[in-house]
Amino acid sequence: MSITEKNGLKISSNLFNFINNEVLPGTDILPDKFWDGFEKAVHELSPINKDLILKRTDIQKKIDEWHKQNKGKELNKKDYIKFLKSISYIVEEKEEFSIETSEVDSEISSIAGPQLVVPVDNARYALNAANARWGSLYDALYGTDVIPGNKFKEFNEERASKVINYVREFLDEAAPLDQLSWKEISEIKIVEKDLILLNEKQEKYLKNKNQFVGFNGHKEKPSSILIKNNNLHIEISIDPNNTVGKFDKASISDVIVESAISTIVDNEDSVAAVDAEDKVNCYRNWLGLMKGDLEVDMEKNGKKFTRKLNPDRNYTSRDGKKISLHGRALLLNRNVGHLMTNPAILLKDGSEIPEGIMDAFIATLCALHDFKNKKNSRTGSVYIVKPKMHGPQEVAFTNKLFGKVEEVLNIKKYSIKVGIMDEERRTTVNLKECIREVKNRIVFINTGFLDRTGDEMHTSFESGPMIFKGEMKKSTWLGAYENWNVDIGLGCGFSGKAQIGKGMWAMPDQMADMMKQKIGHPKSGANCAWVPSPTAATLHSLHYHKVNVFDEQNKIKSRSKAKLEDILEIPKADRPNWALEDINRELENNAQGILGYVVRWVNQGIGCSKVPDINNVGLMEDRATLRISSQHIANWLHHGICKKDQVIEVLKKMAKIVDNQNKNDPDYQKMSDNFENSVAFSAALDLIFKGRVQPSGYTEPLLHKKRLERKASY
Numbered sequence: 001m002s003i004t005e006k007n008g009l010k011i012s013s014n015l016f017n018f019i020n021n022e023v024l025p026g027t028d029i030l031p032d033k034f035w036d037g038f039e040k041a042v043h044e045l046s047p048i049n050k051d052l053i054l055k056r057t058d059i060q061k062k063i064d065e066w067h068k069q070n071k072g073k074e075l076n077k078k079d080y081i082k083f084l085k086s087i088s089y090i091v092e093e094k095e096e097f098s099i100e101t102s103e104v105d106s107e108i109s110s111i112a113g114p115q116l117v118v119p120v121d122n123a124r125y126a127l128n129a130a131n132a133r134w135g136s137l138y139d140a141l142y143g144t145d146v147i148p149g150n151k152f153k154e155f156n157e158e159r160a161s162k163v164i165n166y167v168r169e170f171l172d173e174a175a176p177l178d179q180l181s182w183k184e185i186s187e188i189k190i191v192e193k194d195l196i197l198l199n200e201k202q203e204k205y206l207k208n209k210n211q212f213v214g215f216n217g218h219k220e221k222p223s224s225i226l227i228k229n230n231n232l233h234i235e236i237s238i239d240p241n242n243t244v245g246k247f248d249k250a251s252i253s254d255v256i257v258e259s260a261i262s263t264i265v266d267n268e269d270s271v272a273a274v275d276a277e278d279k280v281n282c283y284r285n286w287l288g289l290m291k292g293d294l295e296v297d298m299e300k301n302g303k304k305f306t307r308k309l310n311p312d313r314n315y316t317s318r319d320g321k322k323i324s325l326h327g328r329a330l331l332l333n334r335n336v337g338h339l340m341t342n343p344a345i346l347l348k349d350g351s352e353i354p355e356g357i358m359d360a361f362i363a364t365l366c367a368l369h370d371f372k373n374k375k376n377s378r379t380g381s382v383y384i385v386k387p388k389m390h391g392p393q394e395v396a397f398t399n400k401l402f403g404k405v406e407e408v409l410n411i412k413k414y415s416i417k418v419g420i421m422d423e424e425r426r427t428t429v430n431l432k433e434c435i436r437e438v439k440n441r442i443v444f445i446n447t448g449f450l451d452r453t454g455d456e457m458h459t460s461f462e463s464g465p466m467i468f469k470g471e472m473k474k475s476t477w478l479g480a481y482e483n484w485n486v487d488i489g490l491g492c493g494f495s496g497k498a499q500i501g502k503g504m505w506a507m508p509d510q511m512a513d514m515m516k517q518k519i520g521h522p523k524s525g526a527n528c529a530w531v532p533s534p535t536a537a538t539l540h541s542l543h544y545h546k547v548n549v550f551d552e553q554n555k556i557k558s559r560s561k562a563k564l565e566d567i568l569e570i571p572k573a574d575r576p577n578w579a580l581e582d583i584n585r586e587l588e589n590n591a592q593g594i595l596g597y598v599v600r601w602v603n604q605g606i607g608c609s610k611v612p613d614i615n616n617v618g619l620m621e622d623r624a625t626l627r628i629s630s631q632h633i634a635n636w637l638h639h640g641i642c643k644k645d646q647v648i649e650v651l652k653k654m655a656k657i658v659d660n661q662n663k664n665d666p667d668y669q670k671m672s673d674n675f676e677n678s679v680a681f682s683a684a685l686d687l688i689f690k691g692r693v694q695p696s697g698y699t700e701p702l703l704h705k706k707r708l709e710r711k712a713s714y
Contacts, residue, residue: 001276007039010346012276019362023287027368029409034365037408042357045401046347049338049354052394056696059426060459062087067462075463077565084568090429091392098493099439101417103379107330108417108443109497111231112527112549113261114537116329117504119270119608120282124296124307128534130289131310132260133329134235135538137170138163138244139254144511146539155243164248167255171236174229174545175211180204185250188238190219193318214315214323226315226323230548232258232541233325235313260537262499262528263329265289267359268336268387269451269623270608272601274704274711276344279358287366289331292375309375330383331376332419332444333367335359337388338397340700357401360384364405364416371411380412383443385419388451388698391426392433399438419444419499422485423451423624424696425459428567431488445494446501446528447485449473454627456571457635458697464572465639468586469632472571480566486525486553487561495553504530506619508610511539522547525556532620576641583642584650589614590629591647592654594687595671597621599658599680602706603669612661614654626687626699634691647688655681679710 002013020031066083084090118129141147141163152159171182180199187198195212197204206212206227213233217223227234235256239245245253265286273279288294295308310327317323336359341352367382377383386398402416418441420427420434427434435442449472456477457466472478482502489500502521505514518540521529527549531537592614600606601623610618619625636642655671662668671681683706687699694701 006035008348009035009039009042012344014280015276015344018280018284019365022284023362023365026372027365029365029368034408038361041361041404041408042345042353043347045357045397045404046351046354048397048400049357052338052390052397053695055393056390059087059089060696063089063459064462067460071462075570077568080568081564084429089391089426091433093430093432094436096491097436097439099435099442099497101440101442101497102414103381104417104443104497105330105377105379105381107261107326108383108499111258111261112522113232113544114259114531114540115499115501115528116260116263116534116537117266117270117334117530117532118263120265120267120285120333121271121273121278121607123285123288123294124298126265126285126289127294127296127307127309129260129263129265130328130331132263132534132537133258133310133327134256134313135259135534135541137167137255137257137538137542140511140535140538141166144535144539145509146511146515148512157247160244160247164244164252170542170545171234171255174234174542175227176207177204178207188222188225188236188250188252190215190222190225190318195225212318214317216315224315229545232261232544234258234545257538257541259541260329260531260534262332264332264334264385264530266334266608267363268334272605272607272703272707274707275342278605279342279344283362283366286333286363287369290366290368290370290376292370292373328376332383332385333359333363334385334387334419335363337386338394339388339695339698340704356386360401360405360416361408364409364411368409368411371415381415381417383417383419385421385444387421388424388696389420389427389434390424390696391430392437395420395427395434396437399441402441414441417441417443419446421446421448421451423448424455425452425567428452428481428484429564431485432492435488435492439492442498444499444501444528445485445489446499446503446526446530447482448503448624449478450503450624450628452481453478454624454631454697457628457631458694460570460572461631461635461638461692463570465576465641466632466635467571467573468582469590469628475571476566476569477571480562480569482524484562484564484567486556487559490525490553490557495550499528500526500553502526502529504620505532505536505540506621507617508532508536508620509618511536515539515542519543519547522549523552525549525553527553578641583636584646587633587636587642587647587650588654590633591650591684592657593621593629594626594633594684595651595655595658595681596661597623597626598684598687598703599662599668599671601703602680602683602710604667605707605711614657616661623699623703626703627697630687630691630699631697633688634697637688638692644689648685651681651684651688679706679713682706 004011004013004016116129118125147162168182184199185197189196211227213228214226215222224235224237237254238251239253240251242253245251312327313325315323336355338356340355342355343352345353370376418438522543531540596611608622611621659670659672671678686702
């Protein structure tokens, strides 16, 4: 690997050249000035970063020792909380306050809707996710299981009729007519400022005439009309010559809905980026999104075309003025956390740069292009979601880091907004004080079941064997955690200013189930919730038409608050006496999930994909899934629920199943042909058998090591 030395740093030449030749031009920042400021900031911040990681280790050792000393005793919550406070795991909660973040885009502050998460290393996926701001409701329903029956690639009148009926019922709820159903209308026109809907020759109006906000085409025969509900737009397309329009008595050819209001472009759990080559690929795609010029040449159904970012959508308002609506999701960048380092840059002492510091500087540097062209943020902000922080001190460090980036890049203070992922227990129990540390730049908090469960298990590893993974969602701590996050966010003034988010629907092929269950997220007071695909975003958006999240938040403010004692209810099993077949079934479930994900990560560098589970149900998996599964087996091994030979036998059995599930992938490399020499299989072994000593139970250190080993063998 070619190295460039600059200001005492040893920088991978491809990263150095990328920044100098692709990122800096057009930012008004000269290379020497950037590298000078960058070097000083990195050497100032890196020791602080290192000390924070050491503090994590120190605290964990004290918790482990406390559980060992209290082994066999019933957990006394008061004593436990007193102990956690004595080691600064829980900090003192100060006075009430409200966040003071300003210059926030409306997609964050006032529009509630779906949030996509997309790996930044795949340009095609990133473009699809950015363009998922608008989606065809007809297509989403026609091609999924929301409406039962066969799904056809070609036009089928029977299925089309079911789709049209479903959408008409949705419109009756989201934009009801006065004494008429959308199913009955035969013509749409505009007279002066009003939308007229005709049934035969009878004229009807929207119950709330103000829901009609714009149109395209002529008033007598509009080509589309624009309706607004709960701050979300619905575009009804009208084309009597379209295949569907010909079939529809009102000539409605499609219904386009605002879908992914925001998208997290992910550098973390959904990518496999282990060196300078990988990081440059990630940064280059983000740069293209910020410049607005990211493109991908594609071929589909024998046709070649170029995918690029969608333009804004233009309409004429009911007053005859021009309306322009944002054509793309507002993009947030998820950086990596504080733990990992990267060999792309070596510091003066020869150590690797903390990857989170590098991410913050380069992500923001790329966003300077957007500050000029405003293709993404119209307020001059860059949104960075920061994962895996442990408590207020680490959040304060992120605030210091972002301030240093603003200083070096000479941009306005608090231009960098932050999202706190509430996925580590030390952040959960101190969430209010974490928010206080970034009260001038906070725009997002959320809950995440998988990582949070992984940390729950690792933190309390010595307390005893954990309950079955499937029982975790029914445990006391989880319900309290979900409510606590919303309670704290609302108490800190998030409503109308910042996002409160909920987790991922992981089954992209099971949209019918999603439509039944995921309405719980807006009802819980979450003004965004994660979805795995643009289609899922389109469907999930219907929930935000049914539920006014800001009204729900006002109701929630008066409920009884979640209790700290319930959050600290450890999900350990009470004197387990499980049958061997139940233990093996749980091991198989965990092992299959680990192997199915790891084999693609290590061998192919795929950080996120639809991985079939043990029942061949496709799940959108990222590293968080791996953390919970590996920690679960490691915990059971530690407490004698299973034995090493038993786990190895299960892993080998599951490896054959995973190999078979991937038999149609031409790039797939089998594990079961040669267990001893399979780097992927050895990674799975390490994640389990070394899981007890991994920092916070994270999988990144071992995955990165194995992926680098695999890349070196090419």
